Amino acid sequence: MEIVQFVADALGDASYLVVSGTEAAVVDPQRDVRPYLAAARERGVTITHAVETHVHNDYVSGGPELAALGALIVAPADSGIRFAHRPVRDGDEIVVGGARLRAVHAPGHTHHHTAYLAIDEAGQTAGAFTGGSIIIGGAGRSDLLGPDETETLTRLQWETAHHLEALLPDEGELLPTHGAGSFCSANSCSTDRRARIGDERPRNIVLASPDFETFRVLHLANPAPIPGYYRHMAPINREGPRLYGTPPRPALLTPEHLEAERAAGALVVDVRPRFAFANAHVPGSLSLEEDGSMLAYAGWVVPFNHTMVLVTDDMAQADRVATDFLRIGYEEVRGALPFESWHGAGRSVDHLDVVARAEAARLLADRRVPALDVRFDRDVAALAIPAALHRPLDRAPEWLPDVEAGTPLVFCGGGSRATTAASLLQARGIRPRVLTDGGAEDLVAVTVAGAHA
DSSP, X not given: XXXXXXXXXXXXXXXXXXXXXXXXXXXXXXXXXXXXXXXXXXXXXXXXXXXXXXXXSSSOBSXXXXXXXXXXXXXXXXXXXXXXXXXXXXXXXXXXTTEEEEEEEOTTSSSSOEEEEEEOTTSOEEEEEEETSEETTEEBOSOTTOHHHHHHHHHHHHHXXXXXXXXXXXXXXXXXSBOTTOTTBOTTOOSOSOEEHHHHTTTOHHHHOSSHHHHHHHHHSSOOOOOTTHHHHHHHHHHOOOOOSSOOOOOBOOHHHHHHHHHTTOEEEEOSOHHHHHHSBOTTOEEOOSSTTHHHHHHHHSOTTOOEEEEESSHHHHHHHHHHHHHTTOOOEEEEEEHHHHHHTTOOOBOOEEOOHHHHHHXXXXXXXXXXXXXXXXXXXXXXXXXXXXXXXXXXXXHGGGOOSSOOEEEOSSSHXXXXXXXXXXXXXXXXXXXXXXXXXXXXXXXXXXXXX
């Protein structure tokens, strides 16, 4: 049995190709199934199963895409999926070549969550596909279904983790779906993507905590916000998404096309690095820097599946970003325009008023202009900046209309969220000053250094 891991960097999630003999299964497939098909062709095997650990809240599943090519979708029996699939319960097995995947009821991340033991051709347990139960360093979030469910699901996460641990030999691998960069992961997760259970026992908070209460406190401490698009994912995954086969490529736009799309209501979304955006951008455009947080940030500032046109470095970036948006159900990317095409056509450009760290610290101390701290609640809880107004990016639609005209200072933890927030303010006619290279820790360090100078 061979287990091949694929990581979707835009989401912080992993999928797996399980190969045995001439057959293969994909565990928790992403919507873009091309990497699995390529790996299967390379090995001369047929993908016979698409296996889900749970109904995903953070991406549109690729199971239906694989089913359209002949695979059988496997999902927990009480998942509520309303299209053809094989429902499995605790102890059921899926045969893949000479190997087996054994379903283990594993509630905690969701009530219906199911893990799968990977049993090789010799009958040995090689690992467990743990989805959002045990992840590397901790456990998947148990607060995504709302506060009424959090306590129950947290207790179930604890119980499930120790049940799964007991089913694995020391050499058995933990093969989680969620990991670093995923907003489905709790704060404690590691940047590693797979690990032996024997190595995880002393360092994983759900396995190493001496009792449930210790785990509960660590697990629920300072949760990340929930991306706005999450509420749309489970309904799509239960009903079945639109099928594309190959993700559509965005059309190459001219400046005239971009203006026509904007006039028709499309948002202009600039995904270039924030420093390039700050230097020059299409007036009125939104900065969403292409990085591991882009999709989460989009869910807070772009209405779900709103029509968009992209401003990019080149069309290769346009292809990547459009595919990433497709992963979370944003299907209305009407095209893309490399920024140089706009600039080279002599079109007007705008810029952000960027401040250095020392200047930002001076403005913050001076207090003659408002300072907007757009970090998340958990960031402010860890390091408060009393002189600033807390205006978290994840709640931008709530506070944006109340920002008065002027030149507020905008900062975050590193510069990305501040640039996005500044672009939103600028589109409303406000001229913010923004710290694009640094954040709250740097402001504190500069202030302390100045006080000791």
